[in-house]
Amino acid sequence: MRWVRDPLLVVEGLTMRFGGLTAVRDLSFSVGRGDITALIGPNGAGKTTVFNCITGFYKPTSGLMALSTGGPVRLDEVAALASTGHRYKCVDDQIGADGVFLLERMPDFEIARRARVARTFQNIRLFSGMTVLENLIVAQHTPLMRASGWTIKGLFGAPQYREAEAAAMKRARYWLEHIELTHRADDAAGSLPYGDQRRLEIARAMCTDPVLLCLDEPAAGLNPRESLELNTLLRTIRDHHATSILLIEHDMSVVMEISDHVVVLEYGLRISDGTPESVRNDPKVIAAYLGVDDDEVAQVEAEVGL
């Protein structure tokens, strides 16, 4: 129950409306530090919308999303920050430093570089005309930009920038090895097979050194061998990096096997939240996933609260 003891991200009353359609309704859940948290639910349940809210691509209609690096999210601290009108509070106001971040107030790129939330997309978004290596280097834009003195020092080849570039290269190499793409480092990302593109997108997100990695259906469209490689990669991330994972996944066997915490959405509502065990045995989840007989629909709907 790390998501109660040591939450990294707390989502409270998140609602997202598109015109008349409410894609996410009053959703609350937490993500535990170091956990793999799975967000599951049928198609159109609003999972991607939740991701887009957390990563700042959508401004939620209402709700609070607080992320704390360095220590658990403390609600009193969050409330104090929320009342000030600031977006975040972090050590020395440094980019990448520990702090408390109100994600609903921050623009997308600030969430990525300050709150250190990285993500992948349901439809892969690689820089397809750049090489595999370049994709991993672009992901390290923020530290490289600072080292290049906002380009000016870099133009004159300052040693400080060269060091930073070497460090970036080292990190890129590390991830190239982990996704087993070192031999294709100089090929266009767009020329890779689908499964490799998926893993490259995850590696690229990891190159930003995130505290929270949001993966939108990473196993979709993968064959069994590629699925296995993906699981290995996710375990590597969990075991060797201080990165918590929030994962949207359809394949229940994957979810049950690797996640520590499962949140189930249906029609934008949270219908279940807990350990994989408890969720698997939850009648509402079974009803949502397996479907129910016609005569039981009314009863299940009453339970679900529709």
Add this chain to the structure above:
Amino acid sequence: MDTTGGGTPVSEGALPSPRFPIEDALRSAGLWALVTLGLCFPIVAFETLQDFSNRLTIQARPLLVLFAVAAVFAGRFGWLALRHHGLPQLLPSTRFELTPERKKQLPRIGLAALLIFPFFALLLTGQGGAVKWIDNFGVQILIYVMLAWGLNIVVGLAGLLDLGYVAFYAVGAYAYALIATYVIPATVPGLGPWAFWICLPIAGILAAFWGILLGFPVLRLRGDYLAIVTLAFGEIIRLVLINWVEVTNGNAGIRTPYITFFGLPFSSRTGETTFGDVFSLPGSPAVHRSMFLYYTILALALLVAVATQRLRRLPIGRAWEAMREDEIACRSLGINTVNTKLTAFAIGAMFGGLAGAFFGARQGFVNPRSFEFMESATILAIVVLGGMGSLVGVAIAAIAVIGGIELLRELSFLKQIFGPEFDPGQYRMLIFGLAMVLMMIWRPRGLVGARQPTMPLDGNAKAISSSHVKEGHG
């Protein structure tokens, strides 16, 4: 996923059809002829003439139409027949690749050629002819090379379609004209000889400032909308230059001081010491002047090239290209795309401004006529023809386009064929358009479509096929 690209020859496995399908070819040629007839009807078939009392009369020209239709018919039929018999193998088809070693040497050979070009021209054409070759060709082409390299940053690297680039050229030229003509003589006349070198950075900074000013309103626009707004921006600047008569002297323009060699004039009517006197050089002042202009613009253009190459290898340049590939992914990686776009606009504009200041100093005169939309279109055409993002491709395209336009003026022998009223220069847009269409069929991604990676893992990275590289535009 499209990994096949467009370059695979289809014919390799397929058998050629044994017989030339004459009926099909005739039908196709007939169709083309019919379309030509339709197109000819309003434009070619009638001619308006003024009679003695200055009234307009319409005269039909059936023979001309017949000639055009017949020419298209024969041309289409001939083309089909030729193609059937394997003409494409004779044409330099898409296999126009150089070996990697050759490719590496290409910029160096090009640079050497550019450095010796004026002396070569002098040797071949003598004092009289050299000025034309150095100034009308060399300097003119290099101005466009510089402009196209500047626009290449915005369009080719950052993928932002800018149809108003000439505005920054105008800002640079007028910055030079106003400062060198009015401000410096009125404040510190002693700096007069240095006017160009003082104005150069100021023009660059002003143009960059205007680039940012244009950047702000178009930040949220993409594609066609971005193109239209930038086009409007170019027109606004030109209209301001025309109508703000108190400052710009409107359509009449501003006469600017001639460029000097750090204070030494190239020619003098009042008997001052000239550049030629001091260095006791042979040859006419006009040659000295054009050589000086040539090497100045060459240095400026190379500055753009070196800066572009360096920027591409810095985070900012990689962010430009990443933004062209996928803006949303950029933001998910913590890249501030607002700043990234603004820097692309500002740096592209700055180089346009530098070129503008040079233009002002070279012409000795600026007026709004030099900054019409046609200029923007030409510069953009050069970038697209060259292959977006490629410096060598863009330079070759500039030589072809501007050199071609200038060469048309030279074809005076055509006058002997078509009569003394024939001016080949009038047809330059027609030829230019045709060449563009043919190029885009032959090489849709420009001369050098492949993208050179900025950072290899070990040793050398090979170029990336254009089928993976996105075009951006927003």
